[in-house]
Each structure stands twice: as C-alpha cells, then as structure tokens.
Amino acid sequence: MIADDAPQSTTHMTSTGDGSAHELLQRLIELQQTYHHIPWTEIERLSRQLSLSQSHIVGVIEFYSFLHTTHQGEYEIFISDNITDQMQGSRLLAELLAKGLGIEIGTTRADKRVSLNYTSCIGMGDQGPAALINGYTLTALTTERINQIIQRVDASTPLDQWPRSLFEVSSKTRRKDIILNSEYIPGAAIAAGLKNGPTSLLNQLEQSGLRGCGGAGFSTASKWRFCAAADAEKRFVVCNADEGEPGTFKDRYLLQAHTDRLIEGMTLCAAVIGSSTGFIYLRGEYRYLLQPLNEILEQRRKAGLLGQSILGQANFNFDIKIHLGAGAYICGEESALIESLEGKRGIPRSRPPFPVTQGYCGFPTVVNNVETFCNAAMIAQRGPEWFRQVGTPASPGTKLLSISGDCERPGIYEFPFGTSIRDILHACGAQQTLAVQIGGAAGRMIPATEFNRTIAFEDISTGGSFMIFNQNRELLRAIENFTHFFRHESCGFCTPCRVGSSLLAKQLSKVMVGHATAKDLDEMSILGSLMQKTSHCGLGQTAANPILDGLGKFPSLFQSRLRATSFEPAFDLDASLEEARLLTGRDDPDAHLEGGGV
Amino acid sequence: MTNSFEIDGITVPFSNGQTIMDAALTAGIYIPHLCHNPEFKPHGSCRLCTVLINGRSVAACTTPAGEGIVVENETHELVTQRRLLLKLLFVEGNHTCPGCEKSGACQLQAVAYHCGMLAPEFVHFYPKRSIDASHPDTIIDFNRCILCELCVRASRDSDKKAVFNISGRGIQAHLTIDSPSGKLADSAFNSSDKAARVCPVGAILPKHKGYNIPIGQRLYDQAPISQVGDVAKHQEVADE
Ligand SMILES: Cc1cc2nc3c(=O)[nH]c(=O)nc-3n(C[C@H](O)[C@H](O)[C@H](O)COP(=O)(O)O)c2cc1C
Ligand code: SF4
Ligand code: SF4
Ligand code: FES
Numbered sequence: 001m002i003a004d005d006a007p008q009s010t011t012h013m014t015s016t017g018d019g020s021a022h023e024l025l026q027r028l029i030e031l032q033q034t035y036h037h038i039p040w041t042e043i044e045r046l047s048r049q050l051s052l053s054q055s056h057i058v059g060v061i062e063f064y065s066f067l068h069t070t071h072q073g074e075y076e077i078f079i080s081d082n083i084t085d086q087m088q089g090s091r092l093l094a095e096l097l098a099k100g101l102g103i104e105i106g107t108t109r110a111d112k113r114v115s116l117n118y119t120s121c122i123g124m125g126d127q128g129p130a131a132l133i134n135g136y137t138l139t140a141l142t143t144e145r146i147n148q149i150i151q152r153v154d155a156s157t158p159l160d161q162w163p164r165s166l167f168e169v170s171s172k173t174r175r176k177d178i179i180l181n182s183e184y185i186p187g188a189a190i191a192a193g194l195k196n197g198p199t200s201l202l203n204q205l206e207q208s209g210l211r212g213c214g215g216a217g218f219s220t221a222s223k224w225r226f227c228a229a230a231d232a233e234k235r236f237v238v239c240n241a242d243e244g245e246p247g248t249f250k251d252r253y254l255l256q257a258h259t260d261r262l263i264e265g266m267t268l269c270a271a272v273i274g275s276s277t278g279f280i281y282l283r284g285e286y287r288y289l290l291q292p293l294n295e296i297l298e299q300r301r302k303a304g305l306l307g308q309s310i311l312g313q314a315n316f317n318f319d320i321k322i323h324l325g326a327g328a329y330i331c332g333e334e335s336a337l338i339e340s341l342e343g344k345r346g347i348p349r350s351r352p353p354f355p356v357t358q359g360y361c362g363f364p365t366v367v368n369n370v371e372t373f374c375n376a377a378m379i380a381q382r383g384p385e386w387f388r389q390v391g392t393p394a395s396p397g398t399k400l401l402s403i404s405g406d407c408e409r410p411g412i413y414e415f416p417f418g419t420s421i422r423d424i425l426h427a428c429g430a431q432q433t434l435a436v437q438i439g440g441a442a443g444r445m446i447p448a449t450e451f452n453r454t455i456a457f458e459d460i461s462t463g464g465s466f467m468i469f470n471q472n473r474e475l476l477r478a479i480e481n482f483t484h485f486f487r488h489e490s491c492g493f494c495t496p497c498r499v500g501s502s503l504l505a506k507q508l509s510k511v512m513v514g515h516a517t518a519k520d521l522d523e524m525s526i527l528g529s530l531m532q533k534t535s536h537c538g539l540g541q542t543a544a545n546p547i548l549d550g551l552g553k554f555p556s557l558f559q560s561r562l563r564a565t566s567f568e569p570a571f572d573l574d575a576s577l578e579e580a581r582l583l584t585g586r587d588d589p590d591a592h593l594e595g596g597g598v
Numbered sequence: 599m600t601n602s603f604e605i606d607g608i609t610v611p612f613s614n615g616q617t618i619m620d621a622a623l624t625a626g627i628y629i630p631h632l633c634h635n636p637e638f639k640p641h642g643s644c645r646l647c648t649v650l651i652n653g654r655s656v657a658a659c660t661t662p663a664g665e666g667i668v669v670e671n672e673t674h675e676l677v678t679q680r681r682l683l684l685k686l687l688f689v690e691g692n693h694t695c696p697g698c699e700k701s702g703a704c705q706l707q708a709v710a711y712h713c714g715m716l717a718p719e720f721v722h723f724y725p726k727r728s729i730d731a732s733h734p735d736t737i738i739d740f741n742r743c744i745l746c747e748l749c750v751r752a753s754r755d756s757d758k759k760a761v762f763n764i765s766g767r768g769i770q771a772h773l774t775i776d777s778p779s780g781k782l783a784d785s786a787f788n789s790s791d792k793a794a795r796v797c798p799v800g801a802i803l804p805k806h807k808g809y810n811i812p813i814g815q816r817l818y819d820q821a822p823i824s825q826v827g828d829v830a831k832h833q834e835v836a837d838e
Binding site for chain 1: 640642643644645646648655657660662679682683686687689690719720721723744745760763764765766767768769770771774775776777778780
C-alpha cells in the first residue's frame with residue numbers, strides 16, 4: 001500500500017538536459033570539466049537554450065567555488081585546507097607542489113597546464129592530507145606522492161593512466177554498533193513498508209524516536225508525516241549528501257559502503273509520502289562516488305527495487321537522480337540545497353514556508369541526511385525496539401562519528417548516543433587532549449574540563465564531526481581556520497554574515513599578529529553575538545562560534561597576545577613612514593616612531 | 599472579528615497572510631527597514647527589521663503576523679543591534695554622505711539617524727568599486743550599493759526586464775547589469791523603469807537633476823524617517 005496519489009509514470013532520469021533552467025548547474029559543471037572554464041560562447045548558448053539571462057548564468061558561475069569564467073589548468077588541483085589537513089602537513093606539501101609545478105598557489109600556470117588552489121575540507125579527515133584533481137580525490141599525500149603528481153602533470157599523463165593507489169579512499173570502520181553490525185537484506189524494508197502500509201511505517205519510525213542525523217535532530221517521522229499531509233499533486237525525496245561541515249566524512253563512508261541502505265531509505269520515504277522522484281545532492285568533492293552510485297541505482301532498477309512498479313507493485317514508481325554540487329558549503333542548508341537543485345545560486349530561502357510544504361519547485365519535499373535514510377531503512381527492517389535498545393530516551397540509537405586530528409586511530413566510529421567524550425577519546429587512542437571540536441566549524445569547542453559530557457541531542461549534538469587537538473597544538477590556529485572557512489563560505493545574502501564574517505576574520509588576524517587590544521576582543525564578541533541573533537540562516541548564526549567559544553573557554557589564548565595599549569590604530573604609523581624614509585635617504589632614530597607611533 | 603497582535607504594547611490588527619511588517623506599516627508603526635518595499639516580494643536580507651517574538655529573533659518583513667503574538671521593536675537591545683548592522687553596511691561600502699547627491703533623501707542615512715548611529719566603530723573595508731555613467735539619463739555608483747536587491751526585484755517583477763542581478767559569493771557579492779558590455783547603456787534599462795526609482799540609497803541616481811532640491815530642504819531634512827517612511831514612496835509621488 002502506498003499513498004494514493006503516487007503518479008503513474010516516472011521519466012527516465014539522467015544528468016543531461018531536459019532543456020529546463022533547472023539543468024543549469026549540472027550543465028555548467030560538465031562545461032567546467034570539458035574546458036576548465038565556462039567559455040563565453042557557451043554562456044551565450046546556455047542563455048538561448050535555457051531562456052536565462054547571461055548575467056544570471058554568470059551569477060551562478062561566480063557563486064560556486066569549482067566554476068570559473070577564467071581559464072583554469074588542464075589539471076585543476078585543489079588542496080583541502082581544513083585544520084586537520086594542516087595538522088597533517090598539507091600546507092608544506094602544497095608549497096612543495098607549487099614549487100615543483102612552478103606556480104603560485106591560487107593561480108593558473110601560464111601554459112594553462114595546471115592550476116593550484118586551496119579549498120574547504122573535502123571530507124578526508126581520516127586519510128589526509130587530501131586534494132582534488134579535476135574533481136577526483138587524492139588521499140594520504142606525502143612528499144613522495146607529491147612528486148608522482150608533479151611528474152605526471154609535467155608529462156601530461158591523462159588521469160585515467162595515473163596509479164590507482166593515489167585515488168584510493170579507504171572505507172574502514174573502527175567501531176561498529178547496532179546499525180553497522182546488522183545485516184541489511186535488500187528490499188526487506190520496502191517489502192515491510194508495502195505490506196504494512198504507510199501509517200504503520202510512520203508509527204514504527206515514531207516509536208523508534210529517530211531524529212535527523214544532519215545536526216538539527218528534527219523528528220524524522222514528523223517530517224515525513226508533515227510532507228505526506230501537505231496538499232499537493234507531487235512530492236519529492238531529497239538526500240542531503242553535501243557533507244560540507246569541516247571534519248565530517250561519515251556520509252562519504254555510508255555513500256561508499258552502504259549505498260543500498262540509503263536508496264532503500266529514500267524509496268521507503270517515497271512510499272510513505274507518495275513521491276515518484278528523488279534526488280541525491282552529492283557534494284562536488286565526492287565526484288569519485290558518482291559512477292559507483294549510478295551503477296548501484298541501475299542494479300536496483302534491474303532488481304525491481306527502483307524505477308517502475310517497485311517490487312511488482314503496479315502503482316509504485318520511484319526513481320532517483322544524482323545532482324552534483326560545485327563547492328559551496330551553504331548548499332548543505334536544506335533550502336539553499338533546493339535552490340541549487342533548481343540550478344540556481346545557493347541562497348537560503350525565508351522560512352516559513354518550510355521544504356515539507358514548499359520545497360523543490362514549490363512542492364512538498366523531504367530533505368534528510370544520508371545517515372537518517374540509512375537508519376530509517378534499518379528500523380523498517382528490524383523494528384523500533386531494536387533501535388531503542390541503545391542510546392538515551394531523548395536520543396535513541398547510535399551516531400556515526402568522523403574522528404580526526406590528534407589520535408592514534410582516526411576514522412569512522414559508531415557510538416550509542418549518550419557516550420561520553422572521555423570514552424570516545426579513549427576508544428580512538430587520543431592522549432593529552434587539550435580540546436575537541438564537536439560538530440565541525442559550526443559546532444562547539446569543548447575543553448578537557450567538560451570531557452564527561454556526552455554526545456546526545458540533549459547535551460552536545462553533532463552531525464558527526466569530531467576533531468581532536470592535543471596539548472602541543474595552538475588552538476588559535478584552529479579558530480582562525482574555522483573563521484576563514486566561514487568568511488569564504490558565507491553566501492553573502494544577509495548583512496550580518498556577509499560583512500560580519502569578513503570583519504571577524506580581520507579582527508582575528510590582528511590578534512594573531514599581536515596587534516590587538518582588549519577593545520578588539522570586545523568588538524569580536526559584540527559582532528559574534530550580533531551574527532548569532534540576526535543572521536538569516538544557520539551559517540551566519542554559527543559562524544562566530546569558534547571565536548565566541550575561544551573567548552569564553554580559552555580566554556588566555558587571546559589575552560596573551562594583546563598589546564598593553566588601550567588603542568591600536570588600524571595601520572602602523574611607523575611602517576607608513578618607510579616610503580618617506582626611502583625617498584629622503586634617512587634612517588636615523590628621529591626618522592622612526594617608537595612603538596609603531598602609539 | 600479581526601485578528602490582532604502587539605508591537606511594543608500597542609495592539610495592531612492584521613489580516614491573514616500579512617507579515618509583521620505589513621501590519622505595522624498599515625498601522626503606522628515604524629519598524630526600521632532597508633530591503634523592504636511593500637510593492638515587492640519580501641526579501642529579508644538587510645536584517646534591520648529584526649524584532650523579537652517571545653524572545654526569538656525574526657525578520658519582521660518575512661515573518662507572518664500571528665494572533666496574539668507579542669513583538670518587541672524599539673527596545674534598547676534591538677536599537678543597539680540595528681546600529682551595529684548599519685555600521686556593517688557603512689564598513690562594507692564607500693559612503694561619504696557629505697559628498698553624496700542623495701544626502702538628505704537617503705534611507706540608509708535616515709535610518710542611521712533614527713537609530714542614533716553617530717560615528718563609525720569598525721575599520722572600514724574601503725573596497726575598490728566603480729561607477730557606471732554610460733547611460734544618458736541614469737548613473738550607478740556601486741560604492742553605495744547595499745545589496746538590498748530592490749532594483750533586481752523591480753526590474754524582474756515590474757519591468758519584466760531583469761536588468762539587474764547579483765553575482766559573486768560572500769563579501770564578493772556584487773550587483774551586475776545584464777548587457778554584453780556589463781554597462782547600463784547597453785542594457786534594456788530605461789530611466790522610466792520602476793527599477794530607476796526604488797534604490798533606497800544613492801546607488802542609482804537620475805542624471806541632470808543633481809541638487810534640484812537644495813540640501814536642507816530634502817525629505818529627511820524636514821521630518822524623520824519614522825514619520826515620512828520610504829524615500830521611494832515620495833519619489834513616486836513627485837514623479838506623477
Ligand atoms: C550552513 C548549513 C550547512 C548544512 N550542511 C548540511 C550537510 O552538509 N548535510 C546535512 O545533512 N545537513 C546539513 N545541514 C542541515 C540541513 O539544513 C537539514 O537540517 C538536514 O539536511 C535535515 O536532515 P536530517 O533531518 O536528516 O538531519 C546544514 C545546515 C546549515 C545551516
Ligand atoms: S547567514 Fe550567511 S550564509 Fe546564511 S543567508 Fe546570511 S549571508 Fe547567507
Ligand atoms: S543599486 Fe540600490 S536598489 Fe539596487 S541593490 Fe544596490 S542599493 Fe539596492
Ligand atoms: S527590511 Fe526586513 S530584512 Fe531588510
């Protein structure tokens with residue numbers, strides 16, 4: 001039994017053109033792959049074909065980090081610049097690479113052979129330092145591997161002839177619990193769902209207490225129920241596989257190792273809400289997963305688990321299309337994700353209306369995290385009691401954590417909700433831990449005095465990022481890294497985040513170079529609280545967390561770098577006299593201002 | 599029976615579908631705003647209209663009014679917040695009021711007065727931005743653009759031309775013009791367009807009319823913005 005209004009047919013879906021404006025982003029990604037920039041003639045062509053203005057198209061190109069109107073190299077290289085990559089030596093390796101290629105970081109070589117840039121975390125925290133080359137992931141970089149890369153770029157060797165080992169992404173798990181230890185039986189969840197009907201399935205989900213694993217923890221049963229109840233002729237199922245939060249990579253693991261569970265969960269959702277079309281929004285950084293994902297979709301179509309008449313049910317048609325992102329963290333926010341699915345700039349929408357009532361193309365849409373769909377599939381198979389046997393009353397079940405940073409065994413860990421940070425640190429072999437950043441850059445920095453706290457929605461909630469810093473680390477470097485991340489990823493729509501994230505980064509630089517005063521710290525906390533309170537979306541509301549947590553929990557980090565003076569000008573008076581000194585040929589003491597002129 | 603809610607203790611009636619801003623405007627209560635103009639779809643980007651509903655921050659221009667809600671508007675905390683937001687707008691662009699043709703009729707300047715913003719607090723960015731004087735009747739000074747997207751909405755929704763667009767991301771976000779050269783003169787823009795008359799600041803200005811009204815006799819020189827409202831509304835009347 002499925003919802004009555006499930007449409008009768010489903011079009012076969014591929015990533016290439018149905019000629020609608022919604023295809024724009026996917027077309028641009030293909031063009032970038034082909035030409036290493038978007039040529040003007042192609043912008044004109046797209047403008048005619050999709051009936052979009054040229055400035056609209058340029059606006060979309062300039063929104064996404066991986067799209068360019070200027071020529072990039074035939075080899076486009078992006079070095080992952082998360083703090084955990086940096087702790088593994090990424091900055092030095094990037095410089096080695098730059099030197100070997102004869103190029104400045106942030107530029108394209110004159111012969112257009114290669115371009116080199118930094119990029120936000122690419123989701124390889126357990127096997128960094130990592131990089132992307134023409135969209136494909138290079139892992140576990142070493143000087144030796146860097147040299148291999150330089151040689152092949154110099155020889156213009158096509159990527160498919162590079163050693164496979166450079167591109168190996170391990171999907172090893174370090175700790176399994178009820179979810180990963182359970183066997184998945186293909187189609188069992190859908191069969192159970194079809195047999196018992198959507199109401200019974202929703203009740204099961206409700207009893208399981210499953211909450212969204214993307215971070216916010218909204219009840220999954222309620223989300224599906226709201227969507228099913230919304231009055232509309234179509235509904236959509238969307239999987240959020242944008243996984244942009246620095247330090248998280250557990251969705252990458254699920255997409256790679258448990259694709260079937262994910263698709264089963266999405267199909268189940270389609271049966272419950274009455275949907276014929278689903279999307280997986282796959283972050284551009286995970287392009288290497290595109291082909292394997294498509295293969296599994298095809299296998300499932302052949303097995304009667306996807307496509308027309310699923311499991312022989314004449315009126316149950318549901319298919320899934322994969323949509324690539326192109327380097328924009330904000331597209332993980334569900335309404336920005338929907339804008340991006342529609343081929344546009346990823347600007348978060350005003351809410352209400354929420355996606356469950358007006359989402360993709362204005363139709364009711366369920367957006368769930370990868371892990372949420374996987375868990376839903378297992379709950380339908382094993383029942384709610386099985387899920388509730390671990391976890392806490394308010395946070396039943398388990399959470400996949402992506403553990404990286406200073407520990408002996410980084411990787412994927414499944415822990416019951418309610419596990420303490422101390423136990424997690426013990427399990428992964430972390431020693432002399434100074435602090436843990438939980439929930440990514442947008443999350444919280446937890447000092448050692450709070451390691452008895454637990455991972456749970458009622459205590460410390462997280463989408464799964466868990467970055468460890470030991471006592472030899474300079475925490476201010478992490479805070480700076482996260483603050484720069486937000487400046488780079490702000491979509492620019494609203495005043496507090498657009499300007500505030502830049503201003504915070506500037507103020508922090510002043511602290512880093514030892515020019516800040518107590519007044520600057522006050523300004524940072526005032527700005528941070530303004531951003532929390534007035535920003536349009538979650539990005540701006542959390543962008544100041546690293547600085548606010550730093551100021552609140554590790555004040556000495558900042559205070560030890562302050563100047564004693566109460567005021568510090570924005571520029572160095574003495575340094576600005578340098579030109580005059582050069583012109584007059586003077587360098588005597590009287591030609592200098594003591595203390596920079598303050 | 600009509601629905602109603604409260605703004606700073608005053609009872610405000612509303613009809614279904616109205617936002618807090620709509621109801622406040624109808625009732626003659628001023629909630630500071632820059633990106634809102636009742637003629638266009640609400641946008642919610644400047645955040646100046648941030649108010650509190652039961653302690654929760656929301657943008658008045660995009661949040662539906664609701665029966666019995668209690669809205670805080672002119673509290674000390676909110677005015678302080680707005681002053682900071684205004685400072686951020688001044689930090690981001692190049693706003694030299696004494697030399698600006700819009701001075702006295704500029705909403706940014708007028709709201710800043712209303713919120714008691716007297717001096718800058720943060721280091722300004724002094725971005726390098728250009729001026730587009732290509733068009734015979736209209737000039738665009740990008741230095742003063744606050745990205746409210748009113749011209750974008752007016753050109754797209756009223757003029758049906760989509761002359762204006764936003765490009766770039768984050769602090770790089772900027773206004774663009776849809777024409778082969780990127781210049782206004784080569785676009786479909788006409789000075790009689792709605793888009794020519796909605797800019798709340800001095801970024802889109804008519805040519806040949808500079809200082810027609812002397813400084814000192816302009817809209818906000820006569821009365822505060824909390825009484826006379828948006829400059830666009832008055833321009834419309836003057837044009838007729
Ligand atoms: C800036 C920002 C980035 C986000 N990125 C992601 C993401 O990468 N993956 C994700 O599942 N949710 C992300 N979210 C949360 C989504 O908006 C949404 O809540 C989630 O996809 C809902 O799925 P769930 O209920 O299964 O957790 C992000 C939210 C914000 C504000
Ligand atoms: S908070 Fe930041 S990311 Fe969110 S809408 Fe505002 S500018 Fe964009
Ligand atoms: S030009 Fe004026 S109306 Fe257009 S976005 Fe800028 S400030 Fe707003
Ligand atoms: S007027 Fe409401 S956000 Fe600008």
